[in-house]
Amino acid sequence: MKKAIAYFRVSTDRQGKSGLGLEAQHEAVHLFAQQQGYQVTAEFTEIESGKKNERPELIAALLLCKKQKATLIIAKLDRLGRNVAFIANLMESKVEFLAVDNPHANLLMVHLLAAFAEHERKQISTRTKEALQAAKRRGVQLGKHGREIESKKNAQAADQFAETMRPIFDELRVEGITSVRQISDELNRRAVKTFRNDGQQWHRTSVHRMLKRLSL
Structure with missing residues (x-):
């Protein structure tokens, strides 16, 4: 049976402690692994912001993947971050990985998805700032x-x-x-x-x- 390493990520410590978000990822990854004939030999959980590229748990997961010649499986592609450079570095590690929500993604698709995700993140940030400024002009009390x-x-x-x-x-x-x-x-x-x-x-x-x- 093929070996796989599961990687989960939530963005806040509160989510990590409560299990919110993790349960859905866990179910999705293990069901997918079973259907595709993978044996999940280890799991790594990261509690970190998607904007940051410092992921000690992900690095540990990638190292174990290389050691076991295993595939990294994640629930959603955006769990690996919304940064094109980070996705590129991950791919350069030469570790095979699968995303449950997009199992047939090739290298070009992964780059495009990462680019769109980063663009959307910037757009959301811009819209949020504009909305806050507009609310402030209307006299809405912020904070x-x-x-x-x-x-x-x-x-x-x-x-x-x-x-x-x-x-x-x-x-x-x-x-x-x-x-x-x-x-x-x-x-x-x-x-x-x-x-x-x-x-x-x-x-x-x-x-x-x-x-x-x-x-x-």
Whole structure:
């Protein structure tokens, strides 16, 4: 059986401790490895910003890949960073790697994806700065108070979305679908959109939060 090294990354220490994001990556990588005939011999988890190129866990993973002649498997290509130079250096290490969300990506595609990701990151940064400046001109109070107001708005929107989901969760409960895993699988099977509606699937963590909001 072919050998593989799993590499996971979350961007904040809080996410790393809570497991948010890691669980989805872990499930995606191990399912993919099993389907493709890989044996995952080791796992490395990085808690780091995607902008930084200093990744001790990734370096350790690459070294072990060379030693075992294994393939590096990640859940999403953007988990390796949003920097063209970093992606190029990774590729120069001559370690084979696969991204679950894009397993057929060739070298040209990887460079293009990295370039687009870096461009998008810069665009987001620019739009954020422009939005903050526009808000400041309108007299919006920024800083901690502003973040608290925005946080309350997000919480209200999440509560409203939860209420729209209540009939679906009630229906699942009547059908005997009660465990968090069963619910997430069924919601994905039915292609029910998540709160963010950004193409992401339901996971046990998101289902658990929804059940908590609905007091179920």
